[in-house]
Amino acid sequence: MKLHQLxxxxxxxxxxSTTDRPTLGYIMGDRRSVMLDAGNSGAHGExxxxxxxxxxxxxxxxxxxxxxxxxxxxxxxxxxxxxxxxEKTNALLLQMACWGWSEREMAKRLETGEESAFCDTxxxxxxxxxxxxxxxxxxxxFQDRLTxxxxxxxxELWEGVSPHADDCTLMLADGVLFLGDAYCSVPVGDDWVYDxxxxxxxxxxxxxxxxxxxLKGHHAPQxxxxxxxxxxxxxxxxx
Numbered sequence: 001m002k003l004h005q006l007x008x009x010x011x012x013x014x015x016x017s018t019t020d021r022p023t024l025g026y027i028m029g030d031r032r033s034v035m036l037d038a039g040n041s042g043a044h045g046e047x048x049x050x051x052x053x054x055x056x057x058x059x060x061x062x063x064x065x066x067x068x069x070x071x072x073x074x075x076x077x078x079x080x081x082x083x084x085x086x087e088k089t090n091a092l093l094l095q096m097a098c099w100g101w102s103e104r105e106m107a108k109r110l111e112t113g114e115e116s117a118f119c120d121t122x123x124x125x126x127x128x129x130x131x132x133x134x135x136x137x138x139x140x141x142f143q144d145r146l147t148x149x150x151x152x153x154x155x156e157l158w159e160g161v162s163p164h165a166d167d168c169t170l171m172l173a174d175g176v177l178f179l180g181d182a183y184c185s186v187p188v189g190d191d192w193v194y195d196x197x198x199x200x201x202x203x204x205x206x207x208x209x210x211x212x213x214x215l216k217g218h219h220a221p222q223x224x225x226x227x228x229x230x231x232x233x234x235x236x237x238x239x
Contacts, residue, residue, distance in 0.1 A: 001047040003055045006213060006221060009153050009174040011055070013048060015218045020071045020122035022181070022217040024048050027173050028057060029150020035060035035081065036171055036178050037217070040071035041126050042078030042134075049079070062148075064157060065138060066180025067168045068092035070119060072217070077134035084146070085138035086159050088167035093137045101130040118187045160205050163198035170209075177211040181218065183231060196238045203231050 003011040003026065011026040021044050025036030039045040052059060065085040066072055073093060076083050085093065099105065109115035127133055148155040155173040162168035162182040171178040182202065185192040206228060214227050222230070 019126040029153040031151030035063040039075030045075030082139040097135040161201040175212040177214040
């Protein structure tokens with residue numbers, strides 16, 4: 001795994017679709033550094049921390065979580081870092097912490113729609129031994145908005161509207177918007193589908209946010225203009 005530098009203060013790792021490992025972010029302030037999203041497993045998170053070490057950067061003191069989905073959170077238990085998440089995200093994490101990972105329990109969640117076939121498949125790929133899955137809640141929770149001063153680099157977190165999940169947190173620092181999966185559609189059977197109303201509201205929120213570049217959970221970084229053009233093209237497909 002390699003860290004790529006995006007700005008003077010922002011680094012990121014590329015996503016890996018093989019086992020649905022998302023982009024992870026890193027922000028270096030003058031006083032403290034922060035990791036953005038925890039990865040989909042302990043192995044994923046450890047590779048990130050090793051990449052930080054190899055790059056000669058300070059170890060992050062905190063990890064900030066964009067939303068509760070497994071690929072962004074199952075690495076939390078192994079990182080050894082305090083985690084910050086919205087109260088909505090934390091409530092969902094605490095629910096998942098009670099889940100069992102037997103074949104019967106996983107099949108039941110597929111039947112009820114509590115889990116998607118896409119996630120079930122990739123969880124099994126990332127975890128050949130399902131007993132190694134650990135889910136934990138956050139250490140610090142917030143509602144609506146939170147600003148962290150990292151040292152001449154404020155990090156703003158806020159709960160934003162998203163077509164992907166009800167608990168998406170967006171993060172902004174050094175002119176870079178970390179979206180997690182907030183821009184994404186949702187899996188419905190074999191397709192990925194956008195909700196028109198939520199997508200329109202998400203586009204409006206993006207338009208109103210002041211940033212130059214964005215980091216996306218499962219795609220390459222983009223400019224604000226490129227992101228908006230892509231989202232509006234998706235909206236046109238629905239109309």
